[in-house]
Amino acid sequence: MQLNAIPAHAPGVVSRTMDGEAVLVHPAQGKVRVLNAVGARIWELADGRHDIAALAQAVADEYGVPLARTEADVDAFCYDLVGRGVMVWAPA
Amino acid sequence: MMRSQDAVDGALDLILAGWRVRLVCAPQALAQAARARYAAFVAAIGGPADLVIAAAAEPGMSPGAHAAHMLEAPLRPDAAGYRLDADGIAASIQPDLGRATLALATAEPLGSLEYFLRIACALLAFHRGGVLLHAAGLLAGGQAYLFTGVSGSGKSTVTALSPHALALSDDLVLLRPGEAGWLAHGTPFWNPDAASRAGQTANGPIAGIYKLVKAPAVRVEPLSAAAAAAELAANCPVVNGRPELLPELLARCRDLARAVPVRRLHFRKDASFWAAVNANLIIQEVHSDAT
Numbered sequence: 001m002q003l004n005a006i007p008a009h010a011p012g013v014v015s016r017t018m019d020g021e022a023v024l025v026h027p028a029q030g031k032v033r034v035l036n037a038v039g040a041r042i043w044e045l046a047d048g049r050h051d052i053a054a055l056a057q058a059v060a061d062e063y064g065v066p067l068a069r070t071e072a073d074v075d076a077f078c079y080d081l082v083g084r085g086v087m088v089w090a091p092a
Numbered sequence: 093m094m095r096s097q098d099a100v101d102g103a104l105d106l107i108l109a110g111w112r113v114r115l116v117c118a119p120q121a122l123a124q125a126a127r128a129r130y131a132a133f134v135a136a137i138g139g140p141a142d143l144v145i146a147a148a149a150e151p152g153m154s155p156g157a158h159a160a161h162m163l164e165a166p167l168r169p170d171a172a173g174y175r176l177d178a179d180g181i182a183a184s185i186q187p188d189l190g191r192a193t194l195a196l197a198t199a200e201p202l203g204s205l206e207y208f209l210r211i212a213c214a215l216l217a218f219h220r221g222g223v224l225l226h227a228a229g230l231l232a233g234g235q236a237y238l239f240t241g242v243s244g245s246g247k248s249t250v251t252a253l254s255p256h257a258l259a260l261s262d263d264l265v266l267l268r269p270g271e272a273g274w275l276a277h278g279t280p281f282w283n284p285d286a287a288s289r290a291g292q293t294a295n296g297p298i299a300g301i302y303k304l305v306k307a308p309a310v311r312v313e314p315l316s317a318a319a320a321a322a323e324l325a326a327n328c329p330v331v332n333g334r335p336e337l338l339p340e341l342l343a344r345c346r347d348l349a350r351a352v353p354v355r356r357l358h359f360r361k362d363a364s365f366w367a368a369v370n371a372n373l374i375i376q377e378v379h380s381d382a383t
Contacts, residue, residue: 012335014335014338014339014342016321016339016342016343016346017318018316018317018318018321018346019316019317019318021316021317021318021319022318023318023321023322023325023342025325025332025338025341025342027332027333027334027335027338030332030333031326032322032323032325032326032332033322034316034318034319034322
C-alpha cells in the first residue's frame with residue numbers, strides 16, 4: 001500500500017451524486033460507472049490534496065469501521081479507479 | 093449559388109418527434125434519394141424549421157470513405173457549435189441556431205447523410221429538452237416500452253418476439269417531454285435487417301425502460317436512481333461524448349428516471365418477459381396508489 005499517494009479526479013470525468021451514489025462519465029472512454037455510497041464518499045474526498053491515509057481515516061470515522069481494514073479497502077479502490085482511468089495520482 | 097427554384101426542389105421537411113428538420117440537398121439525386129428513404133416522415137414544406145441541414149454531395153469517390161467513418165469521427169466544438177471532419181466529409185452543426193451543413197465526397201452520400209442526420213437529431217433533441225436514446229421501442233396497449241442494451245443483448249430479439257406490439261425502432265428512439273409526461277417517438281433509424289418499420293412514425297407515453305440481461309429466469313429488477321440515470325446516459329449517443337453537455341445530460345437522465353420506471357430485465361429468448369414487465373408495472377401502480 002502507498003498510503004501517502006494522493007488520488008484526484010481524472011481530467012474530463014464528469015460526476016453527479018444521486019441518492020448517495022455517484023455516476024461517473026468518462027466521455028473519452030465512452031464509459032459510465034456507478035459508485036455505491038462508500039465509493040461515492042471516497043470519490044468526493046479525493047480532491048487531489050488528501051492522501052489515501054487521510055481518506056481512509058475519514059471513512060473509518062464516518063462509518064465506524066476499523067482503520068486498518070479501511071486503509072486497505074480505500075487503497076485498493078483508488079488503485080482500481082486509477083487503473084480504469086477515472087482517477088489520477090496528484091503530485092505529492 | 094443555388095437558384096431559389098433549386099432550393100425548393102432540393103428541399104424536404106421531415107417531422108421527427110414533432111421537430112421539423114429541413115434537408116436542403118444538392119444535387120437533385122441526393123434529394124430524391126432522401127425523399128424516398130424518409131418518405132414516411134416527409135411533410136409539406138412550410139413554417140419554421142427546428143433544424144435546417146444543407147447537404148451537398150460532390151461527385152467522385154474518396155477511397156475508404158464510407159458512412160462508418162462518420163461515427164468514428166469525433167465532434168469538435170468550435171465557436172458556433174460543432175464540426176465533424178473525416179475522410180470525404182466536412183460538416184458543421186449549430187444546434188442553438190438550428191442549422192447544419194454537410195459536404196460529402198463519398199461513395200455513399202445517402203448513407204453518410206443518414207449517419208449525420210442521426211448525429212444532428214441527437215443534438216437537436218438534447219438542445220430542445222429531449223434525448224435520442226439507443227434502444228428498441230415497442231408500442232403496446234398505447235404505451236411505449238423501451239429496451240436498452242449493448243449490441244447482442246437482445247434488442248432485436250425482443251422486437252421480433254413481440255408481434256402484438258408496434259415497433260417504433262429497433263435501434264434509436266426519440267424521447268421528448270410533454271405536458272403529460274415523456275413520450276417515445278419512432279424514428280427512421282433502424283438496423284439494416286429490420287423486417288418491418290410499421291411503427292416508425294408512431295409514439296406513445298413511456299411505460300418503462302428496461303436494460304436487457306440475458307438470463308435463464310425471467311425477472312424484473314429495480315435499479316437505484318444512480319444506476320438508472322447511468323444506464324440512460326450510457327445510451328444517449330453523441331451527447332454522452334461531449335464533456336460540456338454531460339452535467340445537463342446527467343440531470344436530464346436523473347429527471348427522466350424519476351418520471352419513468354427504469355429497470356433491469358432478465359429475460360430468456362422467448363416472449364415470457366412481457367408477463368414480468370406487466371406484473372412489475374401493476375406492482376408499481378399499487379405502490380404509487382398506496383403512497
